[in-house]
Amino acid sequence: MSGFDKRVNSYEEAMAGLEDGMTVLAGGFGLCGIPENLIAEIKRKGTRDLTVVSNNCGVDGFGLGVLLEDRQIRKMIASYVGENALFERQLLDGELEVELTPQGTLAEKMRAGGAGIPAFYTATGFGTPVAEGKEARQFDGRDYILEHSIIGDFAIVKGWKADRYGNVVYRHTAQNFNPLAAMAGKITVVEVEEIVEPGELDPAHIHTPGIYVDRIIKGTFEKRIEKRTLRE
């Protein structure tokens, strides 16, 4: 096959090269659009001392929450971690380090990391605990803080459809942080619901162009709903 065929045949192959102490960026918002099988593979591999960058840390027993069970995460960089009892306990026991980051800053850190921008100024967090130890600067009379971008050794991403070239589209709000994580991984692994023939995806509608993607695998997904809410 050509060098552009990003498909791999197993989850073991998809996460090959992940080592203790690495930084992993994960797409998803709550349990929506999370790379659930890639997370399960990290659990199976037993890789430890990971720094995980993701908006949230799953729930007890699902999503990134499963990586807490065997204490595989050393440090979590997230904007909100409120849905997870095991997380709270490890945090209070000092087994887990947490760097709380405003959600927009977290998204921009990944985007910037993938775009070759080492740091950026933002008004978000100025005058708050988030600004501690960070350079502050005024532009046009307004205060900003300097935030450093993030690059991951691995990015784990959940897409809807992809072709073998690694072009990816996401479904509805399952997009969230996924395209940003995809940009910022040294090795970006995308699991999708469907791998389609080249040409089936409209080139103008690709969310993540294949240049960001190293490995593609087709999975089956539970897609658990966190807060099932129906119209009355």
Added chain:
Amino acid sequence: MALTREQMAQRVARELQDGFYVNLGIGIPTLVANYVPDGMDVMLQSENGLLGMGAFPTEAELDADMINAGKQTVTARKGASIFNSADSFAMIRGGHVDLTVLGAFEVDIDGNIASWMIPGKLVKGMGGAMDLVAGAENIIVIMTHASKDGASKLLTKCSLPLTGAGCIKRVLTDLAYLEIENGAFVLKERAPGVSVEEIVAKTEGKLIVPEHVPEMVFA
């Protein structure tokens, strides 16, 4: 009488304008969507990447890939768009959202807001709140005027760690609607049957009371 949650939402809804893009925080702010006046069209932004949030789904419409920032299942309305988290916060941080409504623990006379962290209690995170307060020109804070034990939440200086500095100009409490100008709260309206004296007594920060303070009217 102090305003009910529904009345607070109803009062804030009067600040909506046709064609507004609006971000509503979790809790009472979410209720504002129930009081959009007839004939007015507003587009709700949900920071996980949805502009044009619709109603909650029916059983048939339920879709795990379609949620709001509170992680509840939702639908998208006609005219909606969906995008990634960096684009979502570009809208917020770039000042493109017309009105932001969110809750708080405390606000002060310099427009500082504390809404995410109580020292000694477990901190779950700021989510998108710091981005929202730093990025929006037009913010309304909805909160109770005082805590259950009577301590004022409208202060000279916030006692809790801040969510944002100098960014709040308008506050609706269960007792009053106030604006923050030149280092003071200005009492603009009072809840039906609530006296100016009660509001003065429950406002710790400097409060300017105009000669006439109209009472809010609810249908």
